[in-house]
Amino acid sequence: MSYQRVGELNCSLVVKTTEMNTGGEPVRIAVSGYPDIVGDTILDKRRYVKENFDHIRKLLMQESRGHNDMYGVIPVIPDIKEADMAVLFIHNEGYSVMCGHATIALGRYAVDHGIVQPVSPETLVKIQCPCGLVTAHVQYENGKSGSVRFESVPSFVFAADLTISLGM
Numbered sequence: 001m002s003y004q005r006v007g008e009l010n011c012s013l014v015v016k017t018t019e020m021n022t023g024g025e026p027v028r029i030a031v032s033g034y035p036d037i038v039g040d041t042i043l044d045k046r047r048y049v050k051e052n053f054d055h056i057r058k059l060l061m062q063e064s065r066g067h068n069d070m071y072g073v074i075p076v077i078p079d080i081k082e083a084d085m086a087v088l089f090i091h092n093e094g095y096s097v098m099c100g101h102a103t104i105a106l107g108r109y110a111v112d113h114g115i116v117q118p119v120s121p122e123t124l125v126k127i128q129c130p131c132g133l134v135t136a137h138v139q140y141e142n143g144k145s146g147s148v149r150f151e152s153v154p155s156f157v158f159a160a161d162l163t164i165s166l167g168m
Helices: 042-052 054-061 100-112
Strands: 016-022 025-032 071-076 085-091 094-096 122-129 132-141 144-151
Touching: 016 100, 025 054, 025 100, 042 054, 042 071, 042 085, 042 094, 054 071, 054 085, 071 100, 085 100, 100 122, 100 132, 100 144
Parallel strands: 025 071, 085 122
Antiparallel strands: 016 025, 071 085, 085 094, 122 132, 132 144
16 A cells, blocks of 8 residues: 655545444544554554654544544554553544543444454453553343443542642
């Protein structure tokens, strides 16, 4: 495949996507045609995409192919062995470390497209995101995926019971 930056002549790039929707929120998953992404860690890969392929993010997320509320996913090779898949999240303004509605869509996508072997009544999908490993729990009955819930990365309280003076 050959490609050049947008604005140059002879641009040749075809990125195929799967369109999903979670409770009214769109998710566009790049399933083929995205240029090779290098990096040892998922954060290295995100930095590489931002520095080298941001023009593709803009093509996929912004008008005329996208809109202000468009969210996207770029699958990458996981760098942690527990992960079934790894992804980068993109949107109209840039990149994020996590997206709940995209994680729900990815859980069903992984089951429906054979990335994980479905198990009844619930299939676990371990997704490496820039924030860490997230686990989606996908209902699976009678050969069909259903509702999804997920566990995100641990969080913590940095400080509690503080008084802040705003000096107004």
